[in-house]
Amino acid sequence: MTGGYLKGRIRREDIITAAAAAYGELGYHSSSLREIAKRVGITHAGLLYYFPTKEALLAAVLERRDAEDSDREQLDVAPGLDVLRHFVALAGHNVRHPGIVDLYSRLAAEAVAPDHPAHEYFVRHYRAARASIHESFEVLAARGQLRDGVDPAMAALTFIALMDGLQVQWLTVPGDVDLVGSLRFALQSLLSVPL
Amino acid sequence: MTGGYLKGRIRREDIITAAAAAYGELGYHSSSLREIAKRVGITHAGLLYYFPTKEALLAAVLERRDAEDSDREQLDVAPGLDVLRHFVALAGHNVRHPGIVDLYSRLAAEAVAPDHPAHEYFVRHYRAARASIHESFEVLAARGQLRDGVDPAMAALTFIALMDGLQVQWLTVPGDVDLVGSLRFALQSLLSVPL
DNA sequence: CCTACCGATCGGTAGG
DNA sequence: CCTACCGATCGGTAGG
Numbered sequence: 001m002t003g004g005y006l007k008g009r010i011r012r013e014d015i016i017t018a019a020a021a022a023y024g025e026l027g028y029h030s031s032s033l034r035e036i037a038k039r040v041g042i043t044h045a046g047l048l049y050y051f052p053t054k055e056a057l058l059a060a061v062l063e064r065r066d067a068e069d070s071d072r073e074q075l076d077v078a079p080g081l082d083v084l085r086h087f088v089a090l091a092g093h094n095v096r097h098p099g100i101v102d103l104y105s106r107l108a109a110e111a112v113a114p115d116h117p118a119h120e121y122f123v124r125h126y127r128a129a130r131a132s133i134h135e136s137f138e139v140l141a142a143r144g145q146l147r148d149g150v151d152p153a154m155a156a157l158t159f160i161a162l163m164d165g166l167q168v169q170w171l172t173v174p175g176d177v178d179l180v181g182s183l184r185f186a187l188q189s190l191l192s193v194p195l
Numbered sequence: 196m197t198g199g200y201l202k203g204r205i206r207r208e209d210i211i212t213a214a215a216a217a218y219g220e221l222g223y224h225s226s227s228l229r230e231i232a233k234r235v236g237i238t239h240a241g242l243l244y245y246f247p248t249k250e251a252l253l254a255a256v257l258e259r260r261d262a263e264d265s266d267r268e269q270l271d272v273a274p275g276l277d278v279l280r281h282f283v284a285l286a287g288h289n290v291r292h293p294g295i296v297d298l299y300s301r302l303a304a305e306a307v308a309p310d311h312p313a314h315e316y317f318v319r320h321y322r323a324a325r326a327s328i329h330e331s332f333e334v335l336a337a338r339g340q341l342r343d344g345v346d347p348a349m350a351a352l353t354f355i356a357l358m359d360g361l362q363v364q365w366l367t368v369p370g371d372v373d374l375v376g377s378l379r380f381a382l383q384s385l386l387s388v389p390l
Numbered sequence: 391c392c393t394a395c396c397g398a399t400c401g402g403t404a405g406g
Numbered sequence: 407c408c409t410a411c412c413g414a415t416c417g418g419t420a421g422g
Contacts, residue, residue, distance in 0.1 A: 011407095027224070027305065030224055032399075032400065032401085033400085033401065033402090042407070043407080043408060043409085044400095044401080044402090045403085045409080046407045046408065047407095048402070048403085049407055049408095050407090052402095053402080054401065054402090102307070105304060105307065106305075106307070108304070108363060108367070109300060109303070109304025109305070109363060110222065110301075110304070112297070112363060112366040113220065119367070122367055123367060123368055126364055126367060126368055126371070127368070127371070130371070149383070151380065154376070154380040154381075157361075157372065157377055158357060158361070158377050158380065158381045160360070161357055161359075161361040161363075161364050161377070162356055162357045162360055162381075163360065164359075164360035164364065165355070165356030165357055165359035165360030165361070165363075166353070166360070168303060168304060168307060168356075169321055169352070169355065171307035172303075172306065172307050172314070172317055172318060173318055173321055173322070176325070177352065182349055182352055182353050182356070185346065185349040185353065186357075189384055190384060206391095228417065228418090229416080229417095237391070237392090239416095240391080240393080240394090240418085240419085241392065243417085243418070244391055244392095245391090247418095248418080
């Protein structure tokens, strides 16, 4: 008798997928429950049977993104050059999955507002990303693989900012931006060894 | 009898100012005409007497920003190190005027959507900014002021992306980001001479 | 510039 | 899960 539960779980996943796509295309505020429900083939009242409020659905989308990220980092790389290569590879993955970039960029921009329901999520996200990359740059510095005068903390901060900025520019003028090449270039200019 | 015209022009300016602030805080789509009108002390129907549609008001906001930028570049700097210093100074200015950063970041993110009314504006904006900075990096390269292996085109693209990304991160976690210091750091890592 | 209005859309609820 | 509904809000118009 778990059939009902299974079907419900699948439906929930479908709704989260549709919501993530809508948030990427339209932003969170402009994605109505009716629009998301239509993509799944139900009514907006039906959607509210699975997620009690609009914010609860957003929370579910962010939770799934975190879970996916955790999965990917399970095969976790030791701090150092490999982490940087990992991020370049991630950029390559993103180029083939623009929906992920859309979702992240649109939400990040909306969420600068302190009262946006995803604000705290992004505050945590930035801190975690910065800490992780900072650690790698510290390791590189200790090994003498960083160019002279490169401060690990600054390098981490600017590296993340660069990724985010490149993504927005790439979404706006796709033909003008080589996401992977630019990232590799910027990274290389911080290192004293080939990436 | 130009009094009437003058009052109208001042009113128009006030509306544009209020709209720019609202766009920065709420984004374009979430800034209702009623909200903007209230900040000016009129009704939304009164606002529509000055600007016939919501999009016309957005266009006016963008036009004024361009005009202000042109003014600032009137005292125009020759391509080279001075242009880079100019951008660092601009970042310093922005830190003291977060409203400008808000407006720009929020609109840029919304406008990745091709059907956003500010989309074409940002396409042009990115191209122009890139061309201008590219030129400076070319000049620096010719003078041997660029580090070995630094490609002027890539440097221009990543420099703009970095500024944009830093701004979003600064808006989200202001205490964690040194806008000016980070920019100076990133710039210095591209140069073979002190900035 | 305002009052008064329009049709459309929104998130959420009742009740099944 | 749906139908039917609610109050609120939206951009825009009529008519002055």
